[in-house]
Amino acid sequence: MPTDNASLPDSAPTVAKRSRRKSARPSEIVEAALQVFVEKGFAATRVEEVARYAGVAKATVFVYFPTKEALFKAVVRAKIVDPLAGFKDHAAAHTGSTRDLIMRALHEWWTRIGGTKAGGISKLMMQEAKRFPELANFYQSEVLSPATELMAEILQRGVNRGELRQIDIPHTVMSIMSSLLFLSMWSQSYGLDRPFCGEILSPQAFIDHQINLLFSGIELKGSVSCA
Amino acid sequence: MPTDNASLPDSAPTVAKRSRRKSARPSEIVEAALQVFVEKGFAATRVEEVARYAGVAKATVFVYFPTKEALFKAVVRAKIVDPLAGFKDHAAAHTGSTRDLIMRALHEWWTRIGGTKAGGISKLMMQEAKRFPELANFYQSEVLSPATELMAEILQRGVNRGELRQIDIPHTVMSIMSSLLFLSMWSQSYGLDRPFCGEILSPQAFIDHQINLLFSGIELKGSVSCA
Amino acid sequence: MPTDNASLPDSAPTVAKRSRRKSARPSEIVEAALQVFVEKGFAATRVEEVARYAGVAKATVFVYFPTKEALFKAVVRAKIVDPLAGFKDHAAAHTGSTRDLIMRALHEWWTRIGGTKAGGISKLMMQEAKRFPELANFYQSEVLSPATELMAEILQRGVNRGELRQIDIPHTVMSIMSSLLFLSMWSQSYGLDRPFCGEILSPQAFIDHQINLLFSGIELKGSVSCA
Amino acid sequence: MPTDNASLPDSAPTVAKRSRRKSARPSEIVEAALQVFVEKGFAATRVEEVARYAGVAKATVFVYFPTKEALFKAVVRAKIVDPLAGFKDHAAAHTGSTRDLIMRALHEWWTRIGGTKAGGISKLMMQEAKRFPELANFYQSEVLSPATELMAEILQRGVNRGELRQIDIPHTVMSIMSSLLFLSMWSQSYGLDRPFCGEILSPQAFIDHQINLLFSGIELKGSVSCA
DNA sequence: TATGAATGAGCCTTCATTCAT
DNA sequence: CATGAATGAAGGCTCATTCAT
Numbered sequence: 001m002p003t004d005n006a007s008l009p010d011s012a013p014t015v016a017k018r019s020r021r022k023s024a025r026p027s028e029i030v031e032a033a034l035q036v037f038v039e040k041g042f043a044a045t046r047v048e049e050v051a052r053y054a055g056v057a058k059a060t061v062f063v064y065f066p067t068k069e070a071l072f073k074a075v076v077r078a079k080i081v082d083p084l085a086g087f088k089d090h091a092a093a094h095t096g097s098t099r100d101l102i103m104r105a106l107h108e109w110w111t112r113i114g115g116t117k118a119g120g121i122s123k124l125m126m127q128e129a130k131r132f133p134e135l136a137n138f139y140q141s142e143v144l145s146p147a148t149e150l151m152a153e154i155l156q157r158g159v160n161r162g163e164l165r166q167i168d169i170p171h172t173v174m175s176i177m178s179s180l181l182f183l184s185m186w187s188q189s190y191g192l193d194r195p196f197c198g199e200i201l202s203p204q205a206f207i208d209h210q211i212n213l214l215f216s217g218i219e220l221k222g223s224v225s226c227a
Numbered sequence: 228m229p230t231d232n233a234s235l236p237d238s239a240p241t242v243a244k245r246s247r248r249k250s251a252r253p254s255e256i257v258e259a260a261l262q263v264f265v266e267k268g269f270a271a272t273r274v275e276e277v278a279r280y281a282g283v284a285k286a287t288v289f290v291y292f293p294t295k296e297a298l299f300k301a302v303v304r305a306k307i308v309d310p311l312a313g314f315k316d317h318a319a320a321h322t323g324s325t326r327d328l329i330m331r332a333l334h335e336w337w338t339r340i341g342g343t344k345a346g347g348i349s350k351l352m353m354q355e356a357k358r359f360p361e362l363a364n365f366y367q368s369e370v371l372s373p374a375t376e377l378m379a380e381i382l383q384r385g386v387n388r389g390e391l392r393q394i395d396i397p398h399t400v401m402s403i404m405s406s407l408l409f410l411s412m413w414s415q416s417y418g419l420d421r422p423f424c425g426e427i428l429s430p431q432a433f434i435d436h437q438i439n440l441l442f443s444g445i446e447l448k449g450s451v452s453c454a
Numbered sequence: 455m456p457t458d459n460a461s462l463p464d465s466a467p468t469v470a471k472r473s474r475r476k477s478a479r480p481s482e483i484v485e486a487a488l489q490v491f492v493e494k495g496f497a498a499t500r501v502e503e504v505a506r507y508a509g510v511a512k513a514t515v516f517v518y519f520p521t522k523e524a525l526f527k528a529v530v531r532a533k534i535v536d537p538l539a540g541f542k543d544h545a546a547a548h549t550g551s552t553r554d555l556i557m558r559a560l561h562e563w564w565t566r567i568g569g570t571k572a573g574g575i576s577k578l579m580m581q582e583a584k585r586f587p588e589l590a591n592f593y594q595s596e597v598l599s600p601a602t603e604l605m606a607e608i609l610q611r612g613v614n615r616g617e618l619r620q621i622d623i624p625h626t627v628m629s630i631m632s633s634l635l636f637l638s639m640w641s642q643s644y645g646l647d648r649p650f651c652g653e654i655l656s657p658q659a660f661i662d663h664q665i666n667l668l669f670s671g672i673e674l675k676g677s678v679s680c681a
Numbered sequence: 682m683p684t685d686n687a688s689l690p691d692s693a694p695t696v697a698k699r700s701r702r703k704s705a706r707p708s709e710i711v712e713a714a715l716q717v718f719v720e721k722g723f724a725a726t727r728v729e730e731v732a733r734y735a736g737v738a739k740a741t742v743f744v745y746f747p748t749k750e751a752l753f754k755a756v757v758r759a760k761i762v763d764p765l766a767g768f769k770d771h772a773a774a775h776t777g778s779t780r781d782l783i784m785r786a787l788h789e790w791w792t793r794i795g796g797t798k799a800g801g802i803s804k805l806m807m808q809e810a811k812r813f814p815e816l817a818n819f820y821q822s823e824v825l826s827p828a829t830e831l832m833a834e835i836l837q838r839g840v841n842r843g844e845l846r847q848i849d850i851p852h853t854v855m856s857i858m859s860s861l862l863f864l865s866m867w868s869q870s871y872g873l874d875r876p877f878c879g880e881i882l883s884p885q886a887f888i889d890h891q892i893n894l895l896f897s898g899i900e901l902k903g904s905v906s907c908a
Numbered sequence: 909t910a911t912g913a914a915t916g917a918g919c920c921t922t923c924a925t926t927c928a929t
Numbered sequence: 930c931a932t933g934a935a936t937g938a939a940g941g942c943t944c945a946t947t948c949a950t
Binding site for chain 1: 266267268269270271350351352353354355356357358363367375376379395396397398399400401402404405406408409410412413415416417421423424425426428432433436437440441443
């Protein structure tokens with residue numbers, strides 16, 4: 001028997017039943033679904049729990065989303081695809097150093113996605129990718145590809161501007177993404193409040209550390225670098 | 228309440244596969260369970276499929292493992308804890324450079340764990356950590372803590388031996404682990420045969436790249452040190 | 455898996471929406487319900503489909519009919535009882551031969567009931583009789599009994615007038631009814647466009663054939679009969 | 682709300698649970714399913730009720746029949762297709778008069794199919810034909826076509842042997858089938874214990890009456906023929 | 909009146925688990 | 930020990946029905 005001692009409260013703040021709010025319902029349900037999906041995984045998520053958490057009846061979920069899978073897709077769309085859209089413009093508008101741009105982007109990503117419940121979706125997608133190949137493709141093309149390409153462009157720009165040395169861009173993109181996504185997954189799963197190697201990890205500090213490490217390696221070493 | 232007696236009934240090691248021998252059954256089941264758990268996740272795994280993979284009847288699984296959860300524990304124990312045991316001695320016996328030690332360790336880990344089905348366990352544990360906190364604690368204390376401490380000791384040894392500069396060891400351990408574990412998860416989920424940033428990733432090349440990046444930052448630079 | 459490729463069009467010939475005539479709504483709904491009940495049966499009929507077919511919202515159906523069962527009753531009442539009402543007077547007014555009277559009655563019945571969607575009601579009632587005994591009793595007393603009694607009277611009249619020999623009236627009534635009702639059900643279920651015994655059946659021809667068969671047996675054989 | 686005062690007893694004669702009788706179970710379930718399908722129709726039949734009536738758990742039904750539809754098909758096969766197989770040989774072996782052959786066949790059919798619960802299947806098939814076209818085709822080719830062709834051959838044989846005059850065979854087949862099938866449906870739906878036209882109908886008497894009627898019409902009349 | 913929205917009550921189906929052999 | 934058979938306990942999804950506007 002699964003231990004099932006989830007941290008979700010048994011009853012959400014109940015809102016007035018039968019209140020007519022067609023426009024509000026779907027996003028409330030998506031919000032609730034995000035919590036439960038991230039907490040339990042796709043297969044183990046019960047629609048009834050999503051409903052309870054959203055303050056509606058189970059059947060109401062099916063008024064807006066024909067299947068559990070459709071609900072899942074809606075969550076991915078709302079919580080990852082849409083927020084990610086803004087990043088590209090932000091990068092294009094940046095005028096400062098590449099290091100600064102990357103640092104801002106990573107911290108921003110952490111604040112808006114990785115450090116929030118939405119970060120749990122990366123974990124989810126990785127888990128469910130094989131069982132839902134269609135969804136995995138959707139995630140690849142809508143989320144992963146744009147994100148990696150954006151990072152590749154940023155790095156290439158740094159090389160072109162003489163800020164970075166000639167690096168292997170795909171591997172470096174993977175390096176950056178891996179540490180960030182892993183941090184997000186780790187915090188979703190084990191939390192950041194437990195000591196790691198005897199210390200409590202701070203995501204901001206880790207990101208800064210990562211960038212230091214990274215730039216100690218990829219930055220052009222001139223006389224200035226030690227300043 | 229399922230008891231923790233899931234530890235494998237001792238199985239005779241390295242004898243030609245004879246499905247007739249009773250003592251081989253449990254390990255065959257664990258082997259099969261590993262495949263299915265990693266492929267499907269805990270909740271989506273059907274015991275019947277595990278049994279089919281192992282070539283036994285569904286009820287036979289329950290002869291050796293009282294619950295699905297116990298089976299899961301046994302898999303984790305057999306596929307992570309035991310293989311990891313050798314690493315520590317290996318590290319203690321090492322006499323060469325720290326960089327060399329780390330490189331060997333990471334490649335070794337990839338060959339024996341990360342790149343194999345066993346690597347899927349990390350993914351599984353991360354996904355199911357909240358559903359099975361008892362299991363997560365077990366994994367933390369039996370796997371993650373030993374591994375991080377080992378890596379911390381290796382780094383500390385490098386610092387002590389004057390090979391590395393004074394680095395933030397916990398963050399660096401996290402850096403190393405994150406890239407490796409993420410690579411393992413990524414390959415389990417999306418495979419390494421799809422192009423990433425236009426290239427096919429090779430795990431060995433990525434590990435080498437990571438170590439280069441890392442040591443370009445943490446290695447003591449001969450006389451040119453900026454200190 | 456129910457193939458559910460019913461012949462009902464996806465969008466009914468939408469009756470002029472918002473037709474101001476409120477009094478027309480119930481009969482429009484009954485008309486729509488007849489189609490769907492006959493097509494799908496009682497249990498498999500969804501009120502929503504009736505509503506769509508009637509061009510109203512689902513809830514509107516419940517404005518006029520408190521339950522699905524009430525709707526069913528209304529359909530039976532409207533489509534069977536009322537049309538049948540005219541038959542009795544018609545028969546009473548008849549002055550010609552009994553054979554002619556029966557022939558007219560049967561063709562008339564086919565044209566107005568048996569050959570129309572309303573004929574499906576017989577099928578429906580037979581199917582649902584045990585589930586809705588109250589409805590079955592209603593149908594018995596309002597439809598079947600009057601019809602059989604009318605036919606019995608017609609036959610008796612024929613005997614009295616010396617047109618028919620002394621026959622077993624109840625059995626003969628059953629004979630007449632069974633062939634007609636069966637033809638109606640058959641056409642509702644399997645259609646009359648498929649060959650039967652290698653021929654396409656025509657209901658009119660079958661009715662004539664039935665009457666021939668019947669009167670070759672029950673008609674008084676005198677010198678006149680062969681004329 | 683459906684009245685649902687079915688005549689099925691609430692609890693079937695309970696047999697020892699968990700008794701190992703693989704070979705017996707499927708036919709027991711088919712038997713139970715026949716009762717309930719005929720009583721309730723396909724859509725309104727709950728698998729749970731079939732199970733209860735068969736003295737097994739609901740899940741047990743799904744051990745033997747993957748879906749409700751598969752169960753339905755199994756019932757048709759076991760209760761109609763198989764029993765019908767013997768009729769053809771019986772007819773071929775007949776040596777007496779055509780009238781006698783038909784009379785025997787109809788009474789036999791009534792005893793073995795029409796007058797039993799299996800007779801309800803004709804009714805069922807008619808009701809569900811449109812929703813399950815595949816099943817309807819199966820029923821047409823496996824049941825209806827063989828039966829009508831057999832009857833057509835019998836009549837043709839009678840004509841060939843000079844027992845019957847030149848009749849319209851398809852129409853006559855339909856006449857015979859309609860009265861018999863209708864009688865079966867009628868008895869399934871309304872029962873034969875209620876008076877019809879003031880009399881209690883006996884199926885045997887009705888069949889005899891039908892044959893009389895039929896042969897008074899189609900039989901060759903010795904010298905008195907009106908031809 | 910008419911309806912969009914919401915839901916309670918089930919139903920079919922699945923599956924971990926039990927049990928008799 | 931192994932297993933075929935059986936089942937209790939859900940879970941996803943449907944739909945008649947209700948309610949607020």
